[in-house]
Each structure stands twice: as structure tokens, then as C-alpha cells.
Amino acid sequence: xxxxxxxxxxxxxxxxxxxxxxQVLVIVTHNTGQRELYLKAxxxxxxxxxxxxSDRMARMVGTILEGAYFQPVESEHVETMLSDDTLLEWYAVxxxxxxxxxxxxxxxxxxxxxxTIVAIQREDDVLSAPDSGTQLRAGDTLVVVGDxxxxxxFEALLTGEETEE
Amino acid sequence: xxxxxTVGALFAAIAVVSxxxxxxxxxxxxxxxxTGMLVSPTVAGELVIAGTDVPAIQTGEFxxxxxxxxIVFLLFFLGLEFNLERLVADxxxxxxxxxxxxxxxxxxxxxxxxxLFGTPLAAFxxxxxxxxxxxxxxxxxxxxxxxxxxDEAAPLLxxxxxxxxxxxxxxxxxxxxxxxxxxxxxLATSVGLxxxxxxxxxxxxxxxxxxxxxxxxxxxxxxxxxxxVGVTVLVAGVALAIGVSEAVAAFxxxxxxxSTSHVERLERLLEPVRDVFAAIFFVWxxxxxxxxxxxxxxxxVAIAVVATTPTKLVSGYLGGRAYDLGPRRSTxxxxxxxxRGEFSLIIAAVALEGAGGTLSAAVxxxxxxxxxxxxxxxxxxxTVLMQYSAPFERFAVERFGTE
Numbered sequence: 014x015x016x017x018x019x020x021x022x023x024x025x026x027x028x029x030x031x032x033x034x035x036q037v038l039v040i041v042t043h044n045t046g047q048r049e050l051y052l053k054a055x056x057x058x059x060x061x062x063x064x065x066x067s068d069r070m071a072r073m074v075g076t077i078l079e080g081a082y083f084q085p086v087e088s089e090h091v092e093t094m095l096s097d098d099t100l101l102e103w104y105a106v107x108x109x110x111x112x113x114x115x116x117x118x119x120x121x122x123x124x125x126x127x128x129t130i131v132a133i134q135r136e137d138d139v140l141s142a143p144d145s146g147t148q149l150r151a152g153d154t155l156v157v158v159g160d161x162x163x164x165x166x167f168e169a170l171l172t173g174e175e176t177e178e
Numbered sequence: 179x180x181x182x183x184t185v186g187a188l189f190a191a192i193a194v195v196s197x198x199x200x201x202x203x204x205x206x207x208x209x210x211x212x213t214g215m216l217v218s219p220t221v222a223g224e225l226v227i228a229g230t231d232v233p234a235i236q237t238g239e240f241x242x243x244x245x246x247x248x249i250v251f252l253l254f255f256l257g258l259e260f261n262l263e264r265l266v267a268d269x270x271x272x273x274x275x276x277x278x279x280x281x282x283x284x285x286x287x288x289x290x291x292x293x294l295f296g297t298p299l300a301a302f303x304x305x306x307x308x309x310x311x312x313x314x315x316x317x318x319x320x321x322x323x324x325x326x327x328x329d330e331a332a333p334l335l336x337x338x339x340x341x342x343x344x345x346x347x348x349x350x351x352x353x354x355x356x357x358x359x360x361x362x363x364x365l366a367t368s369v370g371l372x373x374x375x376x377x378x379x380x381x382x383x384x385x386x387x388x389x390x391x392x393x394x395x396x397x398x399x400x401x402x403x404x405x406x407v408g409v410t411v412l413v414a415g416v417a418l419a420i421g422v423s424e425a426v427a428a429f430x431x432x433x434x435x436x437s438t439s440h441v442e443r444l445e446r447l448l449e450p451v452r453d454v455f456a457a458i459f460f461v462w463x464x465x466x467x468x469x470x471x472x473x474x475x476x477x478x479v480a481i482a483v484v485a486t487t488p489t490k491l492v493s494g495y496l497g498g499r500a501y502d503l504g505p506r507r508s509t510x511x512x513x514x515x516x517x518r519g520e521f522s523l524i525i526a527a528v529a530l531e532g533a534g535g536t537l538s539a540a541v542x543x544x545x546x547x548x549x550x551x552x553x554x555x556x557x558x559x560x561t562v563l564m565q566y567s568a569p570f571e572r573f574a575v576e577r578f579g580t581e
Contacts, residue, residue, distance in 0.1 A: 019332065020261070020264050021326060021331060021335055022259060022260075022261065022264065022335045022336075022338065022339050023259045023313060023317050023335065023338070024317060024320075024321070024326060024335070027326075027327065027331075039327040041326055041327055044442065044445055044446070045446070045449075049321075049326075049327070051324060051327035053327075053328075057504075059324070059328060060324050060325075060327035060328050061324075062324045062327075
């Protein structure tokens with residue numbers, strides 16, 4: 014990700030952030046502290062003004078964006094409540110997951126986390142009630158039942174991250 | 179009228195037009211000038227409504243000194259925001275765009291000035307008036323239109339930086355020429371003195387930054403402002419006393435402060451001070467202007483507008499190309515540079531100093547009225563051109579393609 018900084022003599026500074034899909038976010042910081050945000054649809058387009066913020070507002074918004082107040086847990090799942098404390102959740106297994114190549118038995122899913130894998134969606138098929146010898150592959154979607162704590166523990170196991178406390 | 183009441187009325191008038199400018203979304207500078215003209219003895223003083231004389235505002239000592247301080251602070255800020263490192267880092271592009279701008283417009287100004295006023299000195303002053311674009315109005319328009327976030331902002335602001343430096347040198351020479359002296363020797367002495375003073379100030383900027391740093395170290399806002407104002411106005415006053423441009427002195431003092439670590443605080447704290455005195459300067463310009471005299475030189479103004487709008491369009495366009503911009507954005511650079519403003523008026527004030535000396539009273543008066551009329555026309559025209567840039571951009575793209 015490239016950020017280009019340039020001076021605006023008599024005005025302040027300009028930062029251009031490439032957003033990846035050709036769009037450019039332009040942040041103009043005035044000497045007075047005021048910030049203006051512009052979006053360029055592509056390299057040659059005119060800048061469309063999104064909003065302007067006072068110095069204080071800009072710092073607060075910046076802190077929220079930085080994740081100081083709330084950091085969402087990285088997950089790609091949909092959850093459904095089965096009862097007050099039982100969830101039915103879908104988890105995607107990506108290539109970097111430590112569970113890729115493990116069987117349900119060797120991963121000790123039940124013992125480690127307390128959840129039960131009730132089905133595996135693999136391409137167009139659904140393997141319902143998979144047995145303990147079923148191997149997990151990248152690209153699988155796992156359908157899991159458990160309470161909230163167990164689900165969080167399973168997510169940590171799946172992504173290879175330590176559970177945050 | 180009591181003096182305090184006069185000054186109060188003046189500030190009230192300024193406050194009212196600034197509200198009006200905010201409502202209309204236009205630049206305040208032409209409105210300040212018109213206000214000055216309207217409240218002056220030549221307009222308000224002539225009016226009689228329902229049998230009573232309408233009170234007019236006289237230029238008193240306070241307004242004159244206030245206007246002078248306005249010039250000092252305008253140039254001080256130019257120096258404060260002037261960044262030599264920035265100029266050096268981007269020198270290839272800034273110098274090529276800036277040189278084109280200088281050559282095309284200064285030359286055109288010399289020709290127009292000589293044609294209209296017939297003396298070399300008047301031609302030199304007109305050249306300055308038409309060369310220097312308005313940083314204040316252009317920067318405001320850039321922000322209002324959102325161009326500030328686009329690529330055309332770089333050549334526009336870069337060329338203005340070049341102009342700032344050029345105008346500092348120009349003013350030093352212009353003030354010396356207008357002050358004059360007897361014969362070639364006297365003239366050489368005053369120009370030599372002016373250039374010597376610039377060299378001295380450059381040395382102070384180069385080697386004195388530690389002293390400036392120490393001067394402002396660890397002070398409260400109050401003392402910071404007082405010390406900066408104390409140094410700036412004193413140096414400007416000394417310059418004027420020995421016959422050198424106070425504006426140029428203020429520019430270099432600003433540059434010296436710019437190299438300290440307090441530059442951002444100074445900008446923030448002194449901005450309102452500059453704005454108050456700059457407003458007085460613009461109103462004073464209006465007060466000194468007789469609208470009838472402006473009407474008399476209207477043909478001169480029209481000739482200059484017709485001659486020097488295209489020159490800025492061309493030089494700005496070429497400047498944009500020097501920054502590797504396409505025809506569309508280069509056209510915007512040209513349109514943006516058309517606006518003339520505060521610095522042309524400072525040159526007009528210099529011309530007034532020469533009345534009865536190096537310039538005949540008639541020429542000085544005409545030149546002054548011409549400059550005011552020209553700035554009023556160009557400040558409005560330039561802003562309008564920027565607002566309605568689309569047809570010009572289409573024309574450029576049809577003519578020169580998109581690359």
C-alpha cells in the first residue's frame with residue numbers, strides 16, 4: 014500500500030492513499046488542523062469531497078479506525094442461535110489454518126474446544142455427520158454446534174491464534 | 179467625528195462585508211476595496227440624504243499605519259510559509275513553470291505599461307502588477323472547488339512559491355527605483371542599498387536561526403506573539419527609515435522564523451493579526467481610490483485585462499505541461515493563475531510613493547487607479563474562470579487531446 018505525502022505551500026499537507034482497486038483516498042491536512050477527505054475514483058478522476066473534520070474530530074475518528082476502542086474478531090462466519098446459549102456456526106477453513114490436513118480425531122476438536130462439527134460443506138457436497146477419520150481441507154466450510162465460549166475457542170484453534178483474554 | 183468612532187465604523191464595515199462575502203462565497207479582497215471606496219469622502223462624503231450629510235471615513239494616521247502593518251504581515255507570512263528546502267527539492271519543475279510565468283507575463287506587462295503610461299518606470303511597475311498572481315484568492319478558490327486534492331494544485335502552488343521569491347526581489351528594486359535619487363549615481367546608490375540590505379537579511383536568515391530559536395524558546399502564546407511582532411515590525415521600520423522596502427524586510431524576517439521549530443505555532447497565533455491588518459490595508463486601498471478616476475482609466479484597465487488574461491492562460495498551461503499534466507489539468511492551471519490581488523495592490527501603493535518625484539503626480543495617480551481597477555477586474559474574472567472551467571477544459575481536450 015503506497016502513501017504519497019506532498020506539501021501544499023500555504024495550505025498544509027496532502028496524503029494520497031492508494032486503496033487498491035484504482036481508487037485513491039486524498040487527505041488534506043490544513044495548517045489550521047482541519048482535515049478534508051476526498052476520494053478519486055481513479056488516477057485521472059477529479060477528487061470528490063467526502064467530508065471535513067476539525068482537528069479533534071479527526072483524531073477521534075482516526076483512533077476508532079485504528080482499532081483502539083474495538084477490534085472485531087477476524088472471522089468469516091454466520092451464526093444462528095439454537096437456544097439461549099447454543100450456536101450453530103459456519104467457519105471457512107483457509108489455506109493458512111493449522112487444521113488443514115488434520116482429521117477430526119487428530120485435531121482433538123471436541124476435547125480442545127467443546128464444539129461438535131456436525132457437517133462439512135466441500136465444494137458442492139455436504140458431508141453430514143462426518144466421522145473422526147474425515148480429513149479437513151482448505152476451502153471447506155465447517156458447520157459447528159457449541160456454546161459461545163466453545164465457538165470462540167474453536168475459532169482460535171482454526172485460525173491458529175491464541176485466545177485473547 | 180471622534181477618532182475611535184471612525185476606527186469603529188471602519189471595523190464594523192469590514193465585519194459586515196466579510197459576512198456578505200461568506201454568504202456569497204466570494205473572495206473578501208475585492209469587497210474590502212469596494213467598501214473602502216464607498217465609505218470614502220469621494221463617495222459617502224458627497225452624498226446628502228434627506229438634507230443631512232452622510233458621514234465619510236477619512237484616512238487618518240491609524241488607518242495609514244494599519245495599512246502599512248497589513249503589508250508587513252502579508253509579506254511576513256509569505257516568508258513564514260516559504261520553504262527553501264521545498265523549492266530546492268522540487269526545483270526542476272518549479273523553476274521551469276516559474277520561469278515561463280515570469281518571462282511571459284513580465285514581458286507582456288512591460289509592453290502594456292509602456293504603451294499606456296509612456297515611461298520606463300511606470301512600465302516596470304505595471305509589469306509587476308500584471309505578473310504577480312494572488313496567492314490568497316487562488317488558494318481559497320483551490321480549497322472551495324476541491325482542486326486542492328487534485329494534481330493541478332502542485333503547479334499552481336509551486337508557481338506561486340516562485341512568484342513569492344521573485345516579488346521579494348522585485349519590490350526591493352521597485353522601491354529603490356521609485357525613491358530614485360539624482361542622476362544615475364543616485365539611482366545606483368539606492369538600488370545598491372536595497373540589494374545590500376537583501377544580502378544582509380539573507381545572511382541573518384542563514385546564520386541567525388539559532389538566535390531566533392532562542393528568542394522564542396519556552397514562551398507562552400502571549401510572549402511568542404509579542405516577540406515575533408516586536409522583531410518583525412522593528413526590522414520593517416528600520417528598512418523603511420533607510421529607504422528600503424519594509425515589505426521585503428518582513429519577508430526575510432518571516433523566512434528566518436520559518437527555520438525555527440516554532441513555525442506552526444507562529445502561523446496559528448499570528449494569522450488573526452495578519453487578517454486584521456490586511457483587511458485595513460485593502461480598505462485603505464479603497465479609501466485612497468476615487469471611483470471617478472478609475473472610470474477615467476477604464477479603457478487602460480480593459481486593454482490590460484484583454485492583454486494579460488491570455489498570457490497567464492498560456493504560461494499557466496505550459497507550467498502545467500512542465501509538471502507532466504494533461505491538457506485538461508494544464509488548462510485549469512492557466513485559469514487559476516489569472517487572478518491578481520494583494521501583491522499588485524502593494525505595488526500600487528509603492529507607485530503612490532513616487533508621486534511628484536520619480537513619477538509625475540498625474541501618472542502616479544493614474545497608475546494607482548489603474549492598478550485598483552485592474553485588481554478588481556482580475557480578482558473577479560479569475561475566480562469566475564475557475565468556477566466555470568468546464569468549457570475551457572473541453573476546448574483544450576478537443577484541441578490537444580487527452581495526453
